[in-house]
Amino acid sequence: MDAPLRYAGTGARDPSLATVEDRRAAMNAPLVAFYVGGFEAIGGIESCFEDLLHAFSGAAIDPALFVWAENLPQLRDLAASGTTVYRTSLRAGCRWALPDWLLLLRHATHLRDVDRIVFGKIPPRRVFQHMLGLLDRRPNGRPELLFITPYRPSELWSNGLPAWIGGAIDTMIVQSPDFTADLRAAGFGGRIVEMPYLPPKPAVAPNNAPAHDGICRLGFLGRLAPQKNLFYLLDIVEQLQGDAVELHLFGEGEHEIALRAAAAERALPAIFHGPVERAAVPAAIDSCDIFLNPSISEGQCLVALEVLSRGRPFLGSAVGAIPQILARGRFGDIMPLGDVAAAATVLRNAVAAWRANAWKPAAILDAYRTAYDPDSIAAEYLELLTGPSRRTDTA
Template sequence: MKVLFYFGVFARIGGIEEFTKDLASVLCAHGMDVSIVCASLKSPILDEMERVGVKVKRIPFCWGCRWNLPDFVLFPFALYQLRKADVVVHQKPFKNWFYKLFSRKPKHVYITAYRPGEQFRDAGILKDFFSRFDHIFTQATLFKGDLRRAGVNCSVSVLPYTPPQGISFSPLPFKGNGVLRIAMMGRVEPQKNPVYAIEIVEGLFHQLKQSGTGVEFHVYGSGTLLEEAKVLADQQGVTVSFHGAYQRKDVPSIVAENDCFLISSVSEGQCIVALEVLAGGRPLFATAVGALPDILCTPARGALIPQGNSKEAVSVIQEWLEENQPISPESILESYKEDYDRETVANQYADIFRDLVGKV
């Protein structure tokens, strides 16, 4: 079976790029002939894909991304490649006329980590776009409900991005001399709402010091709100360490070094960081956006916190910590694997691809 990822511009670093590498590698391991067509300069992620057998077909063209110019340059080259595929995987929306020129011979699959309404504000456009595909992968039951309410009737699967493999750690009390290390990983941008995260940590600091427990907040990542976050941390008088940008290979050690993690986002899609945290046996406290309600559906993994109410968020976190001492990575990991076992999810993707083209 020939599977083609039609990607557009492929960034050097990015969650969707990492997922593409993971899924393409899974399909190669299941004996499929996998290719990717994209616009990209030198990319370490594409290099890794080539090493596992993915055929990378790219144009070295990224200039003009703001106007989607690489998509237009890539399109004639991609049309030829599409005709040779059995399944074409799409992960970003293109212009309507692009799809009218696509060959209908292969099966067309769309994978989205976002709620449909976040990409398409108009319900009519949403239905028209998603109805072009033979199968849609979403990452949360909420997203599937959005599609059905919009009148999209093609087959839809709710599957996470290929999850990271679980890593077993020993039981974890607060580290050091009664110090809770709470961490945040990701871009320091308005979407991630780091200011709200600092407000929550400041509230935890005052609540937990009554019982003799200190609080440290560790921020991994960089972005446009970094300086504002540093100023706010100084004003609040809490201990915040800003570690700067990190690489994916650093994630296991970051998770191991901290007691629990906080996601304060105002919007999210799949949120692979949540799975990385749980795969490392650490609890997660997160706002109820994107796929996070699905991910935190089991109390053993952590808890959902309200948006815009730091006092209530502090109460939720403090109550969970009090009820789950010492924190047990084994319990978190066991719960995580019930829904996010990497091999199980990989097999589900492969089976759906085979079913689409009628091959065993």
């Protein structure tokens, strides 16, 4: 796009422009709803939407975010930067989809005038179908519906793409050709756009380096949850006992107590740092030498981008978009799943390269800047969300 993405100022709206119609007339901007549903303080798709909305501050788009969540600092920051946040606080009753029902019933009128709805999470089936019914009754018909995949489709829908989703979504935004292949194999006939998540951070040289004491500090950043496969990570690190390595885990989750016990039982050099606020993520990354992610399921894997943006190498399993990320530069390597010895060999080789000073932050940063320019990617999203509609029944 030729038009600049960002303009001077904070992006906050003129309070005299009280109505949607006033704002849209003043900005000549389409109204785009971003639906997340349950918004967690730390989460991949939540971070994706948060980064996009901040990037759109002041641009020719009028965004609204629909969430059920606590009154989180991230949501207050988004509201201050110009995003209208429609929020409900009920979090109980997920088994019966009560939070999603309350969010829809309380704020459905605000979907009346939207030009597009971008989903990061699809609501439960009955809620989604009720939403579609409301949208179909609009005088101007249903808006374009887009879905940004939070995981690889074959991992997200292991039994195949549900017809009630595939038949309603007009545009799927995916992060790799493998995701496209999954959707086509599942019978999705709508538009598919391959586009990475907006990189969460520009490439910045680390502010500090780990201590030069000969210890290679291995990092993990994320939820301590089953999907992350962290007991397998402990098995891998155990193979490197005596190689002067430490494992630093940044995060919390349902496996934390069991992981701590397993690490202590085996006398592994594992340090648990607890949850990390997003503002403190760069310092956490800078404190380690190599980052690891043996997940069994991923989407874009924003953590990989955050790690690379600080000039650190990344070793991850071949799930989600991780292979495509690592293929864009000399960023790291793939760790095999289900084979501790083979994965330990990959890690041991990476540690040896680190000791030989072969992982140079400047080289990683240069490759990252080339592969993931945030302004260019944000401009692509803006063009997609403000260009001609691609409603299935009018395309």
